[in-house]
Amino acid sequence: MAMPRYTLTLWRIMVFIAALAPLGWWSYQVAINAAGPEPGRYLLLNIGQGILWMLLLTLSLTPLTKLTRWKGFTLIRRQLGLWTLAYAVLHLFCYAVFILGLDLSRLGSEIVRRPYIIVGMLALAGLIVMGVTSNKWSMRKLGKRWKTLHKIVYLVLGLGLLHFLWVVRADLEQWSLYAAVGALLMILRIPPIARQLPKFRQLIKRPHRAHA
């Protein structure tokens, strides 16, 4: 599918705006006092879910590319990956400021003592490693190892889901949905299944040809 360059630029700008929009919406809710009596926790929890959204969207790009061969999906991979990192940093910021009241000594002791926070911090560390090596220079420098290094995204997904599971108190519905989508995206990467994806494209395309 050939597309003019400006269309792809427009696409990337649209993705940027779409990824920024939830943060704007939540901030607006806080500003108009519609976020409840604990706005900090509102931001913390919503941004936390936002991380999973961004991560799952990032992970859906490879299967989508295989399915459609559209270049646009590959073009936004780095951007969505960096959005995942940005949301994760904001999530930690909310926790440190709104829950711990910037008591940094407590942040230290909480990280050591609470398994779900350790797991969350490990996931964040993984995102940071991928974030700082997401530039062209790092890709050149790391060569083949770059791809191996960025496989930690799968580990980050596992850690993120575990972190979320530990926070859930009494209803697993929401968590199960995220876990199911994550599992599906992993299944689509299993080589024999991944090889089938381009064939699906043929199936989708064929009827169009018949009409032509």
Next chain:
Amino acid sequence: MLIKIAKPGDLRESDVTPESVYLSRRRFMGGVIGVGAGLALAGRAQAAASDYQDVPAGNPPDWFGPKLENAEWDSVVPADPKLDKLTPFEDATHYNNFYEFGTGKSDPARNADSLETQPWSVVIDGEVNNGGRFALEDIVKPSRLQERIYRLRCVEAWSMVIPWLGIPLGDVIQRAEPTSKAKYVKFETLVAPQQMPGQNSSFALIDWPYTEGLRMDEAMHPLAILGLGMYGRELPNQNGAPFRLIVPWKYGFKSIKSIVRISLVEQQPVNSWQAIAPNEYGFYANVNPQVDHPRWSQATERRLPNSLFNPNIIDTRMFNGYADEVASLYQGMDLRKNF
């Protein structure tokens, strides 16, 4: 007999409230309060515009009005009303944990309209001589409504200050005439999936009915009440209408909502949260800043409402600040083990 009836003098918090503070408390008087009660409370009736004027009127059962007219206002109030300012009604009614109506904090306010609270009956059974199924108004009838302004400390480390209206739990238990085998009190919430959407969730970890329990001496303690109202009106559905428990020195989940059954039992009941995660939630669940929840510290709490610029983090007090009244119940107990 285990039953211990504390003297009225035990309610120390109200005793130490300076009279000026007591008299200056702004009070709702509008229309509802009859002439007799109005005279008795004239001092406060003349105070400035009421706290509860902005509170939307509910739809109380007929018997509730007369109970309200005769209520004893400010029966227990915080020792330091400046520190323990009333949480706005809007926040107290739109930030709730009531999993029968969903697990989100705003779900109960959104979904609880479907709860049918009139008529309401409660079964009192187990180790009692005077058990049976009672209409709610008959359970309440012999007692005078009292206003209790209590701190509410959630196990999730946030807190509010709520002006409840209720009757002493001990009165109700006494009238049921417990036998000598009655060692614990077990409470159950309504099960009605048609009215309570959360009970339809196949992902819910709670094994309905939501169940709570108290030791007999805890239940007989004068601070423990059965709540029927808040902010000068009947309970909104999302706050556990029409009949709930309030145990201010314990984490909020002990204060079970929309009660349909009170059983006096010999064995210690297993409460719902203990059943789900026994390493995180115990039977006692006394507010204790020294014993952390495995996933977060209980040393401090966020007093709500707060804001982004002021998370309003304050130190959590032993037994939620009611140690003078209740610490003796737990003498010699290892509170780390019995969390």
